[in-house]
Amino acid sequence: MPLYPEIEPYDHGMLDVGDGNRVYWETCGNPSGKPALVLHGGPGSGCSPYLRRLFDPAAYRIVLLDQRGSGRSTPRASAYDTDMSVNTTAHLIADLELLRRHLGIGRWLVWGVSFGSVLGLRYAQTHPGAVSELVLTGVATGSNAEVGLLTRGLGRIFPEAFADFLAGLPEAERSGNLAAAYNRLLESPDAEVRERAARAWTDWETAMVPAPPRSVERFEDPAFRLGFARTVTHYFGNDHFLGEGNGEGVVLRDAALLKDIPGTLVQGSLDLGNLLGIVWRLHHAWPGSELVIVSEAGHNAGAPGVAQALVAATDTYAAR
Numbered sequence: 001m002p003l004y005p006e007i008e009p010y011d012h013g014m015l016d017v018g019d020g021n022r023v024y025w026e027t028c029g030n031p032s033g034k035p036a037l038v039l040h041g042g043p044g045s046g047c048s049p050y051l052r053r054l055f056d057p058a059a060y061r062i063v064l065l066d067q068r069g070s071g072r073s074t075p076r077a078s079a080y081d082t083d084m085s086v087n088t089t090a091h092l093i094a095d096l097e098l099l100r101r102h103l104g105i106g107r108w109l110v111w112g113v114s115f116g117s118v119l120g121l122r123y124a125q126t127h128p129g130a131v132s133e134l135v136l137t138g139v140a141t142g143s144n145a146e147v148g149l150l151t152r153g154l155g156r157i158f159p160e161a162f163a164d165f166l167a168g169l170p171e172a173e174r175s176g177n178l179a180a181a182y183n184r185l186l187e188s189p190d191a192e193v194r195e196r197a198a199r200a201w202t203d204w205e206t207a208m209v210p211a212p213p214r215s216v217e218r219f220e221d222p223a224f225r226l227g228f229a230r231t232v233t234h235y236f237g238n239d240h241f242l243g244e245g246n247g248e249g250v251v252l253r254d255a256a257l258l259k260d261i262p263g264t265l266v267q268g269s270l271d272l273g274n275l276l277g278i279v280w281r282l283h284h285a286w287p288g289s290e291l292v293i294v295s296e297a298g299h300n301a302g303a304p305g306v307a308q309a310l311v312a313a314t315d316t317y318a319a320r
Helices: 051-054 089-102 117-124 144-151 159-167 178-186 189-207 224-234 272-276 276-283 304-317
Strands: 011-018 021-029 036-038 061-063 107-114 130-137 261-270 287-295
Touching: 011 089, 011 287, 021 089, 036 117, 051 061, 051 107, 051 304, 061 089, 061 117, 089 117, 107 117, 107 304, 117 130, 130 304, 144 178, 144 224, 144 272, 144 276, 159 189, 178 224, 189 224, 261 276, 272 276, 276 287, 287 304
Parallel strands: 036 061, 036 107, 107 130, 130 261, 261 287
Antiparallel strands: 011 021, 021 061
16 A cells, blocks of 8 residues: 655644743644644654655644654754753653644544654553544553663674674763663763764664664764754653653553554564564553554564555544
């Protein structure tokens, strides 16, 4: 099933969400269509025009936003003086509710990739009346076990890249929480320290990509690289701000709260997050979910097969 043609927003704006933050949003497609919210990954990636093409523009009112600190939202996480203490999962969820009310939307389908799936799942669990369906890919739940896999466990699979990753930290910091240790470097008042840490973090992220393309062009932009690394380590180093008990996974623990929300989970067979069985466990704990495994695809919403499965899911829900 092919992607829909490229489209441009028919409306956009900057929403004042408090704490000195203004969040960029845009709407595309049919103003009278079924509302759909698109949540980007990272955290800190920003929304992409590509994601508009996963929805039928005649059927959907497609809403995209740049989460706090990312993309066109201000202030940007790449700026040293940006206050990251007001960038947490609870803040992002509150922003979604402000945006929903600002746009006059009752309920919307929530689409998310990677960290966007963490955010979408927790949003649905805490505001089930606002979510009509969920479509998620590169599925993650934000548990400490997942962070441990991505920051240390995969070192056995990519030993050379992992040695370089550890070398970016002071020796005393290499045995503890690696994300928190990198975040401390990324909060340094020394710009050179921050830049070296951002490069080391994004080099490790690139090394973990198991399927082509193995390069990530956006990481060559110094401002993007710094803001992305600072935001990811801020969340990874603080239990994704999901509260106590996140070692075993708060989102997975509360999967029963999704029982009245239909959802589709589209997962690449080569997504290294599968090593923990998280998406399988989530699917079996969530009675209203469908799990679609795409062969020879990784952690990439644009991979062949993954995009087609996502379009099939949004087409199916368009009729509801």
